[in-house]
Amino acid sequence: DGGITQSPKYLFRKEGQNVTLSCEQNLNHDAMYWYRQDPGQGLRLIYYSQIVNDFQKGDIAEGYSVSREKKESFPLTVTSAQKNPTAFYLCASRLTGSSYNEQFFGPGTRLTVL
Amino acid sequence: AQSVTQLGSHVSVSEGALVLLRCNYSSSVPPYLFWYVQYPNQGLQLLLKYTSAATLVKGINGFEAEFKKSETSFHLTKPSAHMSDAAEYFCAVSDDTNAGKSTFGDGTTLTVKP
Numbered sequence: 652d653g654g655i656t657q658s659p660k661y662l663f664r665k666e667g668q669n670v671t672l673s674c675e676q677n678l679n680h681d682a683m684y685w686y687r688q689d690p691g692q693g694l695r696l697i698y699y700s701q702i703v704n705d706f707q708k709g710d711i712a713e714g715y716s717v718s719r720e721k722k723e724s725f726p727l728t729v730t731s732a733q734k735n736p737t738a739f740y741l742c743a744s745r746l747t748g749s750s751y752n753e754q755f756f757g758p759g760t761r762l763t764v765l
Numbered sequence: 766a767q768s769v770t771q772l773g774s775h776v777s778v779s780e781g782a783l784v785l786l787r788c789n790y791s792s793s794v795p796p797y798l799f800w801y802v803q804y805p806n807q808g809l810q811l812l813l814k815y816t817s818a819a820t821l822v823k824g825i826n827g828f829e830a831e832f833k834k835s836e837t838s839f840h841l842t843k844p845s846a847h848m849s850d851a852a853e854y855f856c857a858v859s860d861d862t863n864a865g866k867s868t869f870g871d872g873t874t875l876t877v878k879p
Contacts, residue, residue: 655808682865691774693855693871694809701864709866741808750859751797751816754867756808 653678655757657742662762664729664736672727672760674742682745683725684754687711687738694741700725701747729762737764767792767858771870779878784828784843786873788856791837798839799857799867800830809855815839826850851877 655676664670674683682701686694696709700719714733719725725744729736739761743754772787790796797816801809813824820832830841839856853874859867 657808684866691871694869696866699864699866707864739806743809745865747865750861750865751814752865753799753811753814754809756801756810758808759806761806 655744655755657757657760662760664764667731669728669730672740674725675723676744678744680744681747684743685727686741689738736762767868769856769858769868769870771856771873773873775874777876778846781845784846786841786854788839789837790858792858792860794860794862796858796860800841801855803853846877848877851875
């Protein structure tokens with residue numbers, strides 16, 4: 652079955668540590684996205700990538716970094732510079748070619764800073 | 766620039782009653798509109814989308830939405846609510862000027878009372 656996987660489902664981090672969230676898709680989609688979700692605030696775009704080896708900042712990129720070395724993978728690193736990282740993180744992918752192609756979402760990773 | 770406003774962060778209905786979740790959008794060019802559903806601690810799943818082919822769009826689980834250009838609205842409805850409809854619902858907009866990025870509303874939590 653095609654889809655998007657995110658791991659781990661739950662992640663705990665001590666202050667000052669960097670952590671990396673995994674996102675893998677086997678849908679053969681070119682575009683991938685990372686969102687942060689906080690209660691009552693909807694989804695906010697962190698980074699997105701439309702092609703391998705290229706990515707752009709979203710609305711809240713500060714304190715985060717990404718890489719896109721393979722079409723299937725788009726890992727997100729939450730750095731110690733992110734002051735309030737506790738949140739639910741969602742990865743998505745989309746078939747490019749038209750803006751009416753919807754995004755497919757992974758199950759999410761809940762990050763908690765201790 | 767594109768934006769989405771979901772009216773009402775919480776909506777409560779009785780089982781069997783009509784469900785109406787409101788979404789208004791803003792876009793400088795013809796929009797593509799989406800409704801997604803999210804169950805607790807899960808990713809988002811597409812309910813339906815408007816791509817200009819028809820103004821009344823039918824989706825999964827008995828939901829439908831009508832695109833009204835004059836009112837810049839894309840409200841989600843279901844004739845008879847079921848307990849399993851309890852979830853958070855997100856309206857999203859994208860267009861051909863924005864590299865496939867979607868802008869999401871803040872979400873509406875639907876509660877279904879027995």
